[in-house]
Amino acid sequence: RKNPEVAKEHLDEAIQHFVGTNSDYELALANFELAEILYELQDWEKALEILKNNKKIIQRFGSIKLLEQNDILSQNISREYYAQIEDSKIEENLLNQFYEIAQKLNAISDLELLIEQSLASMAEIAGADGGIFCLHTGKQSNEHWNYKIFRNYSPDEEDYEDFLGICSEVYSQDKTIDLKQPHFAPSINHVVCVPLTVRKSVLGAVLLFCRGGSQYFSERVINLLNALANQIIAIIENLRSANLEKTHAIIREQLNTQNIYANIIGKSPQMEEIFAIIEKVKDTPTTVLLEGPSGTGKELIARALHHRGNRNQKAFVAQYCGALPETLLESELFGHEKGSFTGAVYNKKGLFEIADGGTFFLDEIADISQSTQAKLLRFLQEGEIKRVGSTKTEKVDVRVVCATNVSLLDRVDSGDFRLDLYYRLNVIRIEVPALKDREGDIPLLAIHFLDKYIKRIDKEVAGITDEAMNILEQYDWPGNVRQLENEIERAVTLAEPGSFIQPEDFSDEVRRFMDNIRTIKALSGKKNLKEAIEELERKMIWECMEACSWNQTQAAKELGLSRQGLIKKLSRYNLVKDDE
Template sequence: VDSIIKLVDSDRGFLMLADRGGDMRFRIARDREEHRLEEKDFEVSYSIINDAVNRKEPLFLSDLHTHDEFKDKKSVVALDLRTAVCVPIVRDEKVIGVIYTDSHRIKNEFSPDDISVVGAFASQAAIAIENARLHGELILSRENLERENLSLRQELSERYEFSGIIGKSKSMIDIFDTITKIAPHPTTVLIQGETGTGKELIARAIHFNGPRKTRQLVTINCGAMPEQLLESELFGHVKGSFTGAVSDKKGLFETASGGTIFLDEIGEMPVQLQVKLLRVLQEGEIRRVGDNTPRRVDVRVIAATNRDLAEDVKTGRFRQDLFYRLNVVPISIPPLRDRVEDILPLIEHFLRKYAGKMDKDDLRIVPEAIKALLANRWTGNVRELENSIERAVALSGESHVLTREHFADFVRHNDIVDQLGRQETLKQKMLVVEKRIITEALRESGGKVTQAAGALGVTRQHLHNKIRQHEIRHH
């Protein structure tokens, strides 16, 4: 309740729970100084509460004096209310309570982030209250709600989890549905998405939800080694086929036979190897380096890339026939910035994961920090969000709360407009924008200058010159 009072900038707040007859009873009453209210101050607008309960929808009222529906209500007039928030606590389609705050001051319009965070708190409260009621241990105090917070986070995360993948957005639910449909079959899958979106997690979910789950899932990064070594790793070699080939060696396709091979960064595979991979997909057989004997393999192929392969086909960088063979079932993972509704469940999941690992189970994140995390663009996607949570937990010390300052290195304030405003000439303003674009490209590429240069359409040397000019740290 204290956190919500602070979040929506109210004077006081209440937690009210429905008794067996359905009437709302006061359980927690606090003011903005985090003090308990005396019973004589337990006066609220039941008109607002009843409306929210009947609708089963939250009410965010910024100026009650001008609100057509509530400005003349006796309770609003008697209490001289200017703003109010009332959020129903719903469990199994039934309203079991409300969180109510009000103020005598006018507030600016509530932002979508305010509404989202308050809704998340209400969801957690619903789980906590229902669990406590089931066990007959409903101790209605702020301290008890905080002790229950870890189990609440776990239950909230599990509601949005599929084989270790967290997400409740429509795009992720659609992906879960696709995985369920294709997992039982040996169909080839192409997963496309930006770096850090979780492409390998999708591949693992497909493998471990299908009939091949008891056999090997073999993973290789096609962009991490030179062509000759990659060919040997994929298809194997025979003794004497090249310098250093002192014995016969199985390739990963043979190792994965009966199971699945995950070809990450398939867009980086050299064109000559693309021909050999096409033969595997068409014929179901491989030839080791230095050997003319074909060998049968039974492998499900799942490939992934952060490149636009359709565009690479047009430029001749990627073979069209291989693209069609791989793209039987395409799965496109949207960047995290396009599915903001997944951020809260991910925050809860990663906080539980790393707080548990570091023996800090009572750690929580304050609403202001959650708002900052929701507002961030997360150009590094889920991986960057996970890193930010892990770092914040590790550096939290003896604190029991994570504040906005714990995420300062990851949450980039919207400062570019301020920076532009401080520059006088067009050239100075352009340099500000150029530095930001280069910084973001380096962040997205994990500090890899060549990859960032490709994304920006400039040469590696040109980008190096710009990095030195702007004194950008990228390692």
């Protein structure tokens, strides 16, 4: 016993021997001596555990004296280490609560319910009177939270802006803020705000508070809240990823069971109406006029008319009429004879002849000259064409589909387009809707283009976040489907491999549009003029600081403020650089 460590080793060997020989009495003595040595070595937790198990062994052979010694040693250790034992019990209880909360939250499949329950669980484990759960679902400025959930708290309370400022600071700096009896909230005794961090990215913050009295958050509780926050944001991200995968799978299933027009993506009522018209006129020689904005897929509709109809074994020819001068366009459309004009060194077939038996698609028909209009009208009336420089007419069997991004009737009214040609073209008229008017089609198109460019660029991208998809659905898309395709190609190119496309992967044009929408909503939601002005001022200062790379002198000059005036406003609105 002079050397406790050596004695401990010998006793361990003896205990193994007595266990193997079922020598309960000797085993109980060895356990008791080992507990005494561990007590000397201040390993009180192990000593108590051995004495607890030893009591059961002693009771098997009924030695009252040894049982009494065992109990006395256990009581002495418990008395000496009472505070530590109580702490250990609290720690064990908190850990049990931690694992119960994690299990309960993992079973929730609704995101908003998960966030609500997360806040409730954190408030319960900390003994908080209330709190705020602020969440971003992508890298954004701390001005706009995707989710703000409250517990026993209202945005109408006086300290609301201060609390949001604390959440923004925690989000920006990725650090816990611990405020006892904050000066801005006399009724609050203690405020703690912890970051929600996953894979080195801060996605939000949780603020909890205790009201008056002696209640406060211990250091142990604050550490537990930080650990719980990390667990919660991981659960939230896992749920969001799983939900996105399900949503994408449903969209892909719709794409795979898409209608017979494989190259035209759309399930909206407007597109279904277009598909119905195509089926009705596909086998007729009737001229079709497609009117709609640029980038809406008018040529795809023309190709669908051709490939679904009885002319599909013949040529489909397309000509953009706005790209060529009058003489050259007429030569392209109707052909020319050798020597008919400078440079005509051989006879050339026109596109109408090449398209004989098939379909001829004339894009931007509103741009053709009066002379070309007259020749086109002759063809539509007689089915005949005449090459430039020729006196001979030829019969051709061509189905004409024309497209324009302006109203032909408006061109007629202005005298730029022949009325008789208009009526010849306007037999079957199909209005091709702008993308913003095609309800429900944007997610289909976005996933279609996502898969297309994942394959083309050979880059694995997990999908598109709900927030990014919401932006795509709310944006006006002046360039229509073509612009959406370009935006998705850009996002796939910029996104990190294996990640989801986030709002920040979109172009400045799309992001600025959404920022303006958010500003309008924020201002319209303010209770009075003062709040609206403050919100606008805060936004302008933030954007200017970002544009000036947080150079205060330059930003102050841009905003028309003194440098000290700018510093005061930065402090007032709690604006700090993201990486500080």
